[in-house]
Amino acid sequence: MRQPPTFGPQNGLTMPISDRSRELIHKYLEAHALPSEVVELEVLLSTDPDVAGAFAEAARLDSLLKNHFRKQQKIDQVAALLQTSEASSGKTGARTEADEPAAPAEPPRLTGSTFVRRLWEPTRPRRSLARSLAATARRWPWIAAALLLIATAASVWVLRRPGRDSFQLASGRVIVADRDVQHVPEGVLFAVAGGEIAVLQFSHGTRIELTPATRAVLLQAAGTCTVRLNSGGGKITVPGDRPVVRVETELGIVTGTDCRFSVEFTTALPGATAATERLELPRLVVSVERGSVTVERGGVRTTLSAGDERVFL
Amino acid sequence: MDPQAEYLKLLFGCELEIRAFIGSIIRDANDADDLFQEVALTLWKEFSRYDRSRPFGAWAQGIAGMKLMQRWDQTKRLPVVLSPEAIEAVSRAFDQTESPPSRRAEALEDCLKHLPEKSRQLLALRYERSLKIDEIAQELKATLDSIYQSLSRLRTRLQDCVNRRLSAHKMA
Secondary structure, three states, rough: EEEOEOOOOOOOOOOEEHHHHHHHHHHHOOOOOOOHHHHHHHHHHHHHHHHHHHHHHHHHHHHHHHHHHHHHHHHHHHHHHHHHHHHHHHHHHHOOOOOOOOOOOOOOOOOOOOHHHHOOOOOOOOOOHHHHHHHHHHHHHHHHHHHHHHHHHHHHHHHHHHOOOOOEEEEEEEEEOEEEEEEEOOOOOEEEOOOEEEEEOOOOOEEEEOOOOEEEEEEEEOOEEEEEEEEEEEEEEEOOOOOOOEEEEEEEEEEEOOEEEEEEEEEEOOOOOOOOOOOOOEEEEEEEEEEEEEEEEEEEEEEEEOOOOOEEO | OOOHHHHHHHHHHHHHHHHHHHHEEEOHHHHHHHHHHHHHHHHHHHHHOOOOOOHHHHHHHHHHHHHHHHHHHOOOOOOOOHHHHHHHHHHHHHHHHOOHHHHHHHHHHHHHOOOOOHHHHHHHHHOEEEOHHHHHHHHHOOOOHHHHHHHHHHHHHHHHHHHHHHHHHHOO
């Protein structure tokens, strides 16, 4: 039995292919074909250019669909982030305007963009400087009490927070804003200076050995220690039952616990040398010595075990 | 133009097509990714020998085909499942395309907009979350065969829609 015309290799009208050929192509692409069916498809592909054309078309569609949905996934993630940010700024606005005079009638709003809308939000009426100072003076005792409370709470938090000394430099040189440091501050970009490996020993036993010229930011949250790697790399050792270590790069996120692995993240495109003629594409190289790590990239998770090395471009 | 910049421009221009070709022969996403990287490095090493009068995509595909054949193991049939003869036939078919991948992608976007929500959700499970048919069946509490049939029908429908749009564009 023949199907209505389908399209082959030339993207024009070609001979239709049989139901069976179509079925075999779909089964193959879904990894659903039996070994005997794969052999049957092989014969059809080798002998019938229309089947080969339909196969190429189906494979292209498969690839485009993957591409489309992965792109969509990223767009959704960004949209969710924007929505969260929009919602939180909306809440802040409501709180600060609670004790202000009533807003004037709302002007017409532009539709279609959440960003445009803000331009039309009413502005608050200005108060004179004298009135502002008088109001501040009346509130002074309350302001002082609030400041005292905040200072006390901040001191308690700084003294008690877990892993306060966790960014201790054990050996090598690390610089922050052109100054050598012994403690790497959280959330601040630092670089490994000099020609030696910089070793960061964490209070919970995790050890990070960074190669010279590495640039990164360290972050800590409950149960996770994050290294945001701008460039460079090194070896990371995470003891068992310790917080998860997460290495974030533009090409993927590496996560592991109870393991030893190394990462190398190259962003630049160094010139190819005539001797080697090798292209150094931006890449992330992950190799695992002990345990296993997960590499998440474009919505796909890959688990690497001891002995594995993988290059992500 | 700097050779590296020229190379990257050419490579990115046909990346989707090369990935589709490799992905059609090697069905495991990680293995396919590995081979694409290997092909990209080989292309760069051989770039000085690239004949600029020929389309870069066809040259790249030829090298990808060669790499695929090198990996074929008659006994294990993994990661390359199809025989060298079949790979060659598929490579020829990929070579004969007329529409640039970007136009195909646009046509697909249009076609997807006209799909019912339920169909889009099914495709999202398959391609966004990379679930296999049996995992989708489990998630949707449906039979394996019904999911397989639905996906096959959907792909055929999309394929026809994309081709119709490409033909219409060509006529216009």
